[in-house]
Amino acid sequence: MTGPILVPNLAVLREEFNARWPRRDKRSDGWIGDQAHATRPSGHNPDESGKPERTDADKVDEVRAIDLDADVDPAPADELFAELDRIRRTPALRKRLIYIIYRRKIASASNGWEWKPYSGDSPHTEHGHLSGHPDYDNDRTPWGVATKGDVMDTKQEAKLDKALDKLDKLEKVTWATTNRAAGLLSGATTVTYRVPGENSDRTEPNKVAAQLAALADRPAVEIDYDRLADAIVRRVLAGEAPS
Structure with missing residues (x-):
């Protein structure tokens, strides 16, 4: 078994954010959990070597959650919320997720994808959290944040x-x-x-x-x-x- 990886489903989403906002702040970005996450079930924990929220039948050590820094653009408008809300309102996109948390609100499949108050330990004001669905781990379909031609590889971004x-x-x-x-x-x-x-x-x-x-x-x-x-x-x- 190789080391933990971020599932392609969410890696594609992160790449599109990087392509659309190359200079966005990434200090609150994250995918694999720290020691605090390791003590409880979390999408940031690998599903083979940690305590995940969901598992699947393969033996790949996968992480199914990402955090995206709230500061994607210096404009006054909350661009991150606009993108998260677009995903929430689009059935073909939201089915690839379990839930979204941002600014003290959560939207999930279990609550009909409506924004509800969130009272967890972190208010998630500095970043948005997206938890992926294991059925779509290997889905590389574009999320629509940036077109395929706009997505840069790591070398181009550097x-x-x-x-x-x-x-x-x-x-x-x-x-x-x-x-x-x-x-x-x-x-x-x-x-x-x-x-x-x-x-x-x-x-x-x-x-x-x-x-x-x-x-x-x-x-x-x-x-x-x-x-x-x-x-x-x-x-x-x-x-x-x-x-």
């Missing part, structure tokens, strides 16, 4: 994350450079700015302001325009081009 991280760092560096330049042109005697990755501000003398002040202190140059005009006329009459 490349995208790396590129977006670089873009984020470039944006921070650009901001710091712009902030420093604005300070140099402000006329202040010192400039304060922060370099991305550092925990404190940098302060430096404003050399630009000092140079501008030195120029301003120089006496103005007076030009005798009459003498300049006479000199130009003489050079023109002598056949020289004025320089």
Whole structure:
């Protein structure tokens, strides 16, 4: 028997969430249970080596539950709830689950898939919980969160994350450079700015302001325009081009 695996039914759902929201927060994601889960029946426990909610006839050590972080998008709308509710209202999708828990509510096959108050130990405000039905362990049918063409494999997702991280760092560096330049042109005697990755501000003398002040202190140059005009006329009459 190999180590525990997440059933394909729920692995496909997680991949679609990752494809639709590549930058979503995953800190509250989960699938295999911790020691607290291991002491009681839970969909997060492997069905061969742990205390599962449901079992099947095969000898594969399967986990039939996932948690999806609530923070999938910075928009004000609760995108996670919208997706969970769409699954709840779609018979072809909800039949692949036993229940859904999110924000102190539970919807399950046993209660007619209506949202009911949930009073378990965790209110599930930081993530949504989905418990899979063993009859659909190997169902790889798309859930509709993202089309098949949009779903990225692990390598593609890693490349995208790396590129977006670089873009984020470039944006921070650009901001710091712009902030420093604005300070140099402000006329202040010192400039304060922060370099991305550092925990404190940098302060430096404003050399630009000092140079501008030195120029301003120089006496103005007076030009005798009459003498300049006479000199130009003489050079023109002598056949020289004025320089």
